[in-house]
Structures are given as C-alpha cells and as structure tokens.
Amino acid sequence: MYMETVHNEDTWYKLDTAAKLYPAILSPKQASVFRLSCILKEPVDPEILQTALTVTIRRYPSFNVRLKRGIFWFYFEMNEKLPVVRPESVYPCQLIDPKENNDFLFQVSWFESRINLEIFHGIADGSGGIEFLKTLVYYYLLLQGKNIQTLGMILTLETKVDPEETENSFHRYYDPLFQTSRAEEKAYHFSGSALPQHQLRLIHGLIPVEELLNKARAYQTTVTEYLTAVLIKAFFIADGGKGDPDEIVKISVPINLRKLFPSKTVRNFSFYVNVGERFKNKQNGFDSLLSTVREQMKDQMQKDKISSRMNPNVSLEKNAAIQVVPLDIKQALIKQVHRIIGDDLFTCSLSNLGVVSIPETMSSYISRFDFSLSISERIPLNCSVCSSNGIVSFTFSSSLKETSVEQAFFRLLAADQLPVTIESNQG
C-alpha cells in the first residue's frame, strides 16, 4: 500500500523534527546548506550525470519534494519537475533558491572531475545525503559502462524504498518521560574581517587514514576526540591571547543518531554534543586538553543523556498549544529560541561524517569524497571531515579573510608528524 503511494503526486511529508528549524532561520547569511562532493578520476560527462540524476531521484522520494506553506507548519509535497545538473559557477554552500532550481531543495553541479551535491539541511543530514550521492555516482559509473556492483552498499532501484527511509526517527525514539534542558553556558565566538558576501573560502586538508588512526591510537583516544582537542587548541592560538580567561571555546560535534538508535532514515537524524575548554586552562598542555575533551565526550555521549536532550524538541513539536500557532508567528518564535540555544552555545562545528563506504569495484574510479558545511553570521567558520579511499579529507569553510584558525589547526597536525596536503578554492 505504502509502496504504491511513494511516487504519487498526493504524497506529502511533514518536516522532520530537526528540519523544522531550518526554514525559520533561513537567510543568505545562514543558508543551512552542506556540500558533499565526489572527485572522480576522469572529467565528468554532464549528459550521463543528468541521466544518472534522473534515475537516482526516483529512489529517494524524500528528496523529490518542494517546500510548501501550510497554515500551521511547512510541509513537503512531491515535485513533478526534474532536477537539472549544472556546471559549478557559484561559491560552495550558497542559499538554494527553489525558484531557480525547479523547486528542488538540493542541487547537483560538476566541475572538471568533481560531482557536487548541495543539500538544504531541511531535507536531509550528512548521512542521508551521502547515500543519495553514492547512488548518483553508482548510476553515473554504471551508465558509463563501468563494471561495478553494489554489494549491498548502495541503495538502487532494485532495492525498494523502505518506509523507514523516509520516517521521522525522532518520533520513533521519543520518550516524553526523559527530558532535560538544553540551556548551557554561552561560548566564545571567533570573528574577523568578512569576505565579500556570497564568498565562501574552503581550505581542504588531506591526510592518510592510517596515519591519523595511528596517531589517535598513540594518544589512546578516538579520532574525533583527538581532532576536537586540536581544533580547540587552534582557537587558543588563533585568538592570540585576546580572549577573556573565563570564556570557553566550545566545539559542536554532530552525532549520527543512527549509530545509537537504529534507523534507515535518509532524512535528518542527528544531534550534537558541545565540548569545550576555557582560555585560562590553555597553559595546562595538550594532554590535559585531550583528557578534558575525552571526559566531556564520554559523559555527553551516553545514550540516555542524548535522548533526554533531544526529547524536548519532539515534545515542543507535539505540544497542542504550539501546534495551533500560525506559521509566521511560529517561525519568529523558532528563530528567537534558536538564537538562545543554538549559535550562542558553540564556537565552531566539527562534523565528522566518518567513512564513506563504497564497494571496491567503484573505488577504483573515485579519488575521494569531500564534505563541506555552510556558515552563519554568528559562526563564520566551520570544520567538516570525511574519509574515503584511504584519505581523510578535512574542510574548513569560512567567510573571514583571516586564515589563522586553519593555519594553526593544520600546523598542529603537521607538527604532530602527520603528512598534510592543502587544497583551496581560492588561488
């Protein structure tokens, strides 16, 4: 029954719990768009890419939507138009204007041998988006006549759409009995001179996976804990001693909830923990910083704690009094709340997508995957990580002229005997 309605023009979705935030805070300065790129070993053929996209969109009904205004909430309804690939011609992670994009909330572009998938966070998170990109690349290579197999690692039209893939998993794991406040101390904010609007500087850093894993092992930490500590230290250095000793540099680390609460959803299902250290403790050395990060991470990553921090979002959403507030007023309220428990609470994101797993037959045609985030007015710098084909790819996206955080971060890794290769979208 459900299957028959998947591609029906009458199908519609409520925005998932996390997605409800994004239309409210949307502005050119806060696009809430992330980019997933796949760098192939040969230049992209746009016609084949278009055909691959036309096939792929049929497998992902929750991407095949347009955003509509209801009386009380936004909603997604089926988009009967076709998504169109275009050559990369603007800076990464800009606001997606549905009117110029056949109403779609994602965009596929290409440059030389790179395929970019840019997604408005309202329809999916990084883990959902990477599934789409993997399918797109799979069909692209297949249409090129390459001999590749899915080995069960790629969602294709042969594997039917599971209703679970389009569910709001926040609701499935909602427990009204466990709720705690998300209010916490405000964080230090990094600033500088702004680049012209519509510009975003990307600086990628590439490191062999094995080397990074060995480094984390040597410190007896996880890769994310190690990188978080290095990033905090980079802010200490970049700040140049101006910071108030009591201020706290906090890194927001997104958590893929699918790992804690099993779900196949390709929509949003992530949360975050904020991990930080005060300027006054920077003299204590890296090992102390690392153990602070490790402790906070271990404490906050407990399943119960995460669950009780994400439940309030769902209960707000289900609150009858809030539901009947007209959309525009609701949007203004969400915007205010976001200011208080969103951007104020962290300095910078460190989003680690983890390993992009692709079948071996495909990986010989692929150099690597990249993952980039957009920025906002309060958070002018973000860091994202993913690994593929034995390469860990870091991306700093920034709207500032200064490169001091990036410089400190990569110099710290290099000083730790890690071989770093830098690439940038400027110069």
Place this chain on the structure above:
Amino acid sequence: MKKCRQCNVWVNTNADFCPLCNEMLVVVDERESAPLYPVISEPKKEGRKLNFLAKIFLFVSILASITSLVVNIAVWNGVFWSLPVIGGIIIAWLLVGLPLMGGLNLNYMLISQMAGVQLYLILIDAVFGAKGWAVTYVNPFLYIAVAITISLFVILYRVEWRDYLITLVLMAVIGICPLLNILFQWANVLWPNMVFGLLVFSPDKLKKEIRKRLHL
C-alpha cells in the same frame, strides 16, 4: 605539488603563495596542477534601474498625498475628500507596485489587493455618505474577479493548480453566495450551508489539499 616551509604542509595549487600563511611556496614538482575550483564571476547587480524609478514614484506619491491633505484642511468644504485620494494612491501601489516587485506568491498578492480595494470602497462609502453600496454590490464581484484572475493565470501560465486551489474555491464560495443572496433574496442560512456542503461533497483532491495545509 608545492610545499610551505612555514606550515610544513604540501600544497596542491598553481598559486605561488600558501593558502594558510601567505608565504612563498617552494616548488617540488614542476607539473601544473589541474584547476580545483572554477573562477567565480561576481554576481550581477540587477533591478537597480527599477529601484531608482520606484524611489521617484514613491517620492511623488508621498508629495501628492501630503499636498492633498494640506489643501483639503486649508480649504475645508465639509468633505474629507483627501482620504480617498490618499487611499487611491495606496491602492495604485498595491495593484501596480506589488506585481512589479515580484517574488510574492500570487495568492498573497491577490488577497492583499482584494482586501485593499475593499477597504478603499468602504472608505469612499464612509466619506461620501453612500449607504453601504460598496459592501453589498461591489464585494461579490471583487471575489469573483479574483477567482477568474487565478483561473486564467493557472490556465495561461500552466502553473501548479494545487497552489491556487484553496484560494480559488474560497473566493468563488465567498463571492457567489452573497451574489445569489442579492439576486434571489435567499435566506441568510444558505451561506454557511453551502460552505458546509462544499466540504462534505468536495472532490478528493480538495480534501487532501485541505488536510495538508491544516496539518497539526
């Protein structure tokens, strides 16, 4: 491939300076790297001319409004005729300005225009002492005019009918009922009855559309 001695990193670029610290890079491998990102041209600034024109018109509109108000009060003849003049200028902005601005959903545009014209008619009614002719006779036609405009728009421009379905039905119902009322002097109960009937016997599509828009 190049190297930055300050940062101790490799740099894959054709540029001469390190993206991290801006120091001169050391060439390790003479081969040109393929460009990694396209050169982005600056976005063109559009709509400036229109903005300038709009500013002139806005200035003239405000000037005309103030002048008429001042003259009206200075040479008082017992009728507040400047109010309809100022209202007329605002209506002109609603009718001409809104579509020119673009970007606004047709639904909202038509509804705000309709509301504006209605208020204007009531204002004329009040100022010139006519006894409610605007509300009774003109309003139904206004609703129907909006409904016809939307239908034409949907047919001519082949836009999504779903976007305008509810507005269309509402306009038609609100417009036609009072009109029938006038024509046949039917009882007032008819009005709510028809709305109810429409919801009960409405086609499936309309019901689905209403459910989507009203979901809680």
